[in-house]
Amino acid sequence: MTYKTLLYEVRNGIAVLTLNRPEQRNALSIELREELVELILKIRGDKEVKAVILTGAGGTFCAGGDLGDMKKYNSNTPTDNRQVLRDLHAWLPEFVNLEKPVIAAVDGAAFGAGFNMALAADFVLCTPRAKFCQVFARIGLVPDFGGLYLLPRIVGLQKAKELMYSARVVGAEEAKELGIVYAIHPPEKLMDAALELAGRFCHAPTEVLGIIKNLLNQSFHTDQRMMGELEAFGSMAARTVPYHREAVQRFLSKQPPLYDWDRMEKEGK
Numbered sequence: 001m002t003y004k005t006l007l008y009e010v011r012n013g014i015a016v017l018t019l020n021r022p023e024q025r026n027a028l029s030i031e032l033r034e035e036l037v038e039l040i041l042k043i044r045g046d047k048e049v050k051a052v053i054l055t056g057a058g059g060t061f062c063a064g065g066d067l068g069d070m071k072k073y074n075s076n077t078p079t080d081n082r083q084v085l086r087d088l089h090a091w092l093p094e095f096v097n098l099e100k101p102v103i104a105a106v107d108g109a110a111f112g113a114g115f116n117m118a119l120a121a122d123f124v125l126c127t128p129r130a131k132f133c134q135v136f137a138r139i140g141l142v143p144d145f146g147g148l149y150l151l152p153r154i155v156g157l158q159k160a161k162e163l164m165y166s167a168r169v170v171g172a173e174e175a176k177e178l179g180i181v182y183a184i185h186p187p188e189k190l191m192d193a194a195l196e197l198a199g200r201f202c203h204a205p206t207e208v209l210g211i212i213k214n215l216l217n218q219s220f221h222t223d224q225r226m227m228g229e230l231e232a233f234g235s236m237a238a239r240t241v242p243y244h245r246e247a248v249q250r251f252l253s254k255q256p257p258l259y260d261w262d263r264m265e266k267e268g269k
């Protein structure tokens with residue numbers, strides 16, 4: 001299927017999703033958001049996809065919401081606008097909890113909703129020219145696209161307040177120091193690095209990583225006792241996955257594991 005605002009392909013089990021409105025710096029129009037909903041649900045159900053890369057076309061990740069589309073809200077009542085945003089954001093929990101590793105490859109601007117979409121990934125790779133900004137206060141808006149939930153969990157509450165109150169630009173190095181960015185790569189090597197990182201997960205137990213991701217996402221607002229219960233259910237579910245049985249058999253027969261992160265890192269895989 002073709003999309004008007006997205007590019008999508010699957011390379012050897014790695015889904016590459018590209019925001020494709022370069023003339024608008026990949027701003028999130030209503031149409032783009034609607035296509036994202038459809039595509040994320042498609043990826044969720046595709047068992048051939050082992051990892052996902054999210055990036056932007058034309059040297060920009062995403063400049064945030066499309067201000068042209070925002071004008072359409074002016075004739076609506078506040079409650080109508082609230083419902084529009086709720087509908088547009090309904091896919092976010094699906095993306096944040098997508099039970100596959102997600103890598104954001106950020107070049108250029110990741111502003112507003114674009115910043116927050118990157119935060120929804122498991123790993124953010126960027127170039128030295130990447131810039132992150134919670135720009136909402138500059139135009140008198142409240143942060144959306146999951147930022148109020150995601151940012152404090154990564155940088156802490158006080159730093160999240162500072163970034164949102166000030167709406168200042170954060171460069172690549174500072175973003176790495178804050179834990180927003182996992183690694184920085186030259187622009188010409190960004191996608192190769194993202195594909196290499198994603199490729200490691202092609203050897204991983206996808207279902208089990210999905211369970212781990214889902215449980216970790218619950219850990220900030222769940223008490224220790226409930227997390228223990230969830231761990232027990234997750235562990236029992238993992239034991240039924242064929243990957244686990246094969247891994248145990250390989251261990252007992254002294255064969256190398258299928259999934260060895262340290263070895264893959266040394267080999268550049």
